Amino acid sequence: MVKQLQSLAFVFPGQGSQQPGMLKAAYEAFPIVQETFAVASKALDKDLWAFTQAENESELNQTMNTQPVLLTAGVALWRVWQAQKGPIPTFLAGHSLGEYTALVCANAMSLEDAVKLVTYRGELMQEAVPAGQGAMAAIIGMDDASELEAVCQEAEQGEVVSCANFNAIGQTVLAGTVKAVERACALAKERGAKKAIALPVSVPSHCALMKGAADKLKEALGNIRISSPTIPVIQNVDVEIHQHPDDIRERLVNQLYRPVRWVETVQRLVNEGTQQVVECGPGKVLVGLIKRIDPLIKPLNIELPNDMEATLLLLNS
Structure with missing residues (x-):
């Protein structure tokens, strides 16, 4: 058995x-x-x-x-x-x-x-999402998930960007429209993230x-x-x-x-x-x-x- x-x-x-x-x-x-x-x-x-x-x-x-x-x-x-x-x-x-x-x-x-x-x-x-309009990016070295969520809210500016995958402590993936994800990546690095890496995907999963x-x-x-x-x-x-x-x-x-x-x-x-x-x-x-x-x-x-x-x-x- x-x-x-x-x-x-x-x-x-x-x-x-x-x-x-x-x-x-x-x-x-x-x-x-x-x-x-x-x-x-x-x-x-x-x-x-x-x-x-x-x-x-x-x-x-x-x-x-x-x-x-x-x-x-x-x-x-x-x-x-x-x-x-x-x-x-x-x-x-x-x-x-x-x-x-x-x-x-x-x-x-x-x-x-x-x-x-x-x-x-x-x-x-x-x-x-039409090709070229969506994006995902991995944010490395930002341990406080709530701080990264605040970054996304600031970066939205009428578009969509949010935390899509809470993969590990200090490794979170964002998803949304291209420009909003780019803004969030820049803000994350200003707030202490070690890296913001654009992911080679065409589908912005797990977001609005x-x-x-x-x-x-x-x-x-x-x-x-x-x-x-x-x-x-x-x-x-x-x-x-x-x-x-x-x-x-x-x-x-x-x-x-x-x-x-x-x-x-x-x-x-x-x-x-x-x-x-x-x-x-x-x-x-x-x-x-x-x-x-x-x-x-x-x-x-x-x-x-x-x-x-x-x-x-x-x-x-």
Whole structure:
């Protein structure tokens, strides 16, 4: 019988973790990865695996492709973990898009429904703001989030800019219109930020510019079957656990235009007794963020077969 590990949580990454060649070793080592990509590809009638291995990154980085690819990758690795009799975590969480992956892994929605939904979500996000009008920027070294929120209010000047991702202490991402984000970056540096780095994205996620997209997503979510999660999922927008399908839907809608509260999510996990966090997906973006939020947690990633084996050995011992 597979044991549940009270001190264990699994987390799932969002956009930015994709990279050409991702999951290649796992795909070759574990047939269940191949099967998972085949199911998701059939649901969308397009070859998701081909996007992950193409030398040209442009198609992989298109939001409507990135989202189903990353979701499928996280679900595939989760299914490998289950097949290998890995301990069941007490909590799941995901960063932005990763929240959908967490809900699939918690049996709250099917993989087929989820990949269709996040593909549509990506299309809505891409259509919400004309190319060249939206921007995102990472502010590094400004530890006081309330001070950065005040900077955004001062920089708005009738436009939109706000904190979109509270990723780690001293690392917050802003989103909004190009000029407003530029003003906020300049003000942040005047107020002591070490760096303000423009991000190479065309979609200003998790800000008021996504409200129209969220209204359309709400309608699509109403047509998706959602069940109560079998493993508690901490949702981004309010750092709470919800069981009722309507409550889950509401948070997924709000998530599109409200900030990702990742710092608080990790702190909630710690307060719930979590001592070990496994990032289930390509790359180690969340591993890096978690180390900065709480150095006492030693997060792991299981993308590579060797890492999967080592983590299984560690947590089953």
